[in-house]
Amino acid sequence: MAKTLVRVLLNTAIGVVLIYFWLKLVNLEEIKQTLVSFNPLILIPAILSLALASILKALRFKVLLSETADISFLRMVYLTFVSQLLSFTIPVRAGEVAKGVYLSTQYNLHFGKAVVWVFLDRFLDFWAALGLSLVLLLIIPTNLPQSLTIILLAGVIVASLITVLIVFRPAYFHRLSKFLSHLLIINLLKVKFLKLSFFIVDCFALLGGNFSRSFRLAILTVVASLFEGLCWYLIFAFYIPDVSVFKVWLGSMLTALTFLIPAAPGYVGSAEAAGLAVFSFGLGLSQSIVPAVTIIFHAVGLVFILSSGILGLFMLKFNLKLVWKRLLNRS
Numbered sequence: 560m561a562k563t564l565v566r567v568l569l570n571t572a573i574g575v576v577l578i579y580f581w582l583k584l585v586n587l588e589e590i591k592q593t594l595v596s597f598n599p600l601i602l603i604p605a606i607l608s609l610a611l612a613s614i615l616k617a618l619r620f621k622v623l624l625s626e627t628a629d630i631s632f633l634r635m636v637y638l639t640f641v642s643q644l645l646s647f648t649i650p651v652r653a654g655e656v657a658k659g660v661y662l663s664t665q666y667n668l669h670f671g672k673a674v675v676w677v678f679l680d681r682f683l684d685f686w687a688a689l690g691l692s693l694v695l696l697l698i699i700p701t702n703l704p705q706s707l708t709i710i711l712l713a714g715v716i717v718a719s720l721i722t723v724l725i726v727f728r729p730a731y732f733h734r735l736s737k738f739l740s741h742l743l744i745i746n747l748l749k750v751k752f753l754k755l756s757f758f759i760v761d762c763f764a765l766l767g768g769n770f771s772r773s774f775r776l777a778i779l780t781v782v783a784s785l786f787e788g789l790c791w792y793l794i795f796a797f798y799i800p801d802v803s804v805f806k807v808w809l810g811s812m813l814t815a816l817t818f819l820i821p822a823a824p825g826y827v828g829s830a831e832a833a834g835l836a837v838f839s840f841g842l843g844l845s846q847s848i849v850p851a852v853t854i855i856f857h858a859v860g861l862v863f864i865l866s867s868g869i870l871g872l873f874m875l876k877f878n879l880k881l882v883w884k885r886l887l888n889r890s
Contacts, residue, residue, distance in 0.1 A: 574823025577832040584835060585850045593798070593851035601797050602859060605790045609863045612786035613639055619779040620658075620680050622772060627676070628666045637871035644868020645882065647860075648824050655681065657882045664881065675758065687780045688815040690715050695809035703841045725760055732760045787811055794855050798848045806842055813837045830857045 617639040621632055630638075638661055646654030655677045662673035693711045696703070725732050736756035740749045788811030795802050817833040818826070834853030839846045871877070 571823045574826075574828030577828035581828070581831045581835060581850075584846075586847065589847045590851045590854065593848060594854065597851070597855060598797060601793055602855075605793045605856075605859050606863050608786045608789040608793065609860065610867070612783045612790075613643065613867065615779050615783035615786065616680075616684075619683065619776055619783065620676075622775050622779065623680055624662075624676055625772070628662065628668060630666065634875065637874045640864075640867040640871030641875060641877055643864050644871065645879075647826065647864045647868075649886075653882060653886060656885050657877070657879075660881045660885055661875070661877065670885075678758075683776060683780045684784070684815070686718065687784045688812045689718065691781065691784060692809060692812040692816065695805055695812065699803070699806050699809055701806075701809070701841055702843050729760050733757065736760070784812065784815070787815070790859065791852070791856055794852050794859075795844070795848075798852065799844070802844070806844075810838045810842050810844075813841065825861065826857070830860075 614636055617636040618632065620639065621630060621635045624630060638658060641661075642654035642658050644654070645657050646652070655674065658677045658680075659670050659673040662668045662676070663670040668676075689711060693708070693715050696708045696711065733756075736753055740753050740756075743749045743752055785808065788808040791811045792802070792804050792807040795807050796804075814830075814833045814837050817829065817837070823829065831850070831853050834856070835846070835849055838844045838852070839849040872879075
């Protein structure tokens with residue numbers, strides 16, 4: 560319990576620091592005036608776009624598990640809502656653990672095996688954000704350094720090659736992991752390295768199968784990412800009617816990558832800092848508008864995640880004590 564609480568406190572401290580610097584960079588009076596002029600009717604399609612993104616991710620997870628467990632689509636949607644709620648409020652992988660707990664208790668999947676599926680599902684989001692960011696960076700002028708494009712390109716190439724090789728040659732990477740473990744002097748590090756390596760190999764190996772399944776997973780992932788970006792665009796377009804939808808999509812993908820960094824509960828601080836860094840400093844959008852748009856987007860996400868998450872908890876009769884117990888055991 561102590562380790563889990565320390566992690567939450569450290570994440571919260573990071574959020575406080577980010578809010579402090581964000582306040583130093585923005586004009587609160589300008590933000591207030593910008594927020595007052597906002598048309599609340601825009602929130603309806605914005606929330607719908609987030610809902611569609613979540614539903615598509617639920618469908619993707621169902622496709623991913625189709626050969627392992629027969630889970631109804633509606634239950635998968637509710638489980639996705641619950642996972643998002645817990646990841647949002649308890650940013651110590653609580654959402655991923657919740658999915659693993661539910662699959663192991665309701666469908667008799669081994670918890671470790673269930674976590675592998677969840678990890679793979681999350682990797683698809685990372686792959687889409689990284690890949691789409693690279694594609695958009697190549698066609699959209701930005702203030703971002705050229706080195707970022709090179710880093711993203713290298714990341715996409717390396718991640719894609721490793722994924723393909725692991726999917727088709729998992730035994731090779733098992734042998735490679737064992738060989739590399741001998742380079743580690745401390746036995747504890749060897750054990751941890753092998754455990755992590757085998758876990759990753761087992762995850763990616765699950766992507767093997769027919770082409771149709773893999774294609775559906777890719778399409779669902781990309782379209783879900785675009786719907787998340789559409790929420791940003793709807794809000795930005797109200798203030799900047801001629802803003803490029805592709806530029807906003809790029810910003811959405813880049814901000815999604817920043818959420819890999821530890822964050823405070825509710826992503827307080829990290830969401831605001833990421834929005835300002837990406838959309839203003841990186842993409843050159845108005846620094847008087849971006850902070851307000853980020854706050855609106857954060858508020859839309861909060862309302863959707865809380866309402867849908869509570870609905871999911873009620874419909875699934877989810878026992879959160881099991882999730883907390885697992886989190887403490889993992890600590």
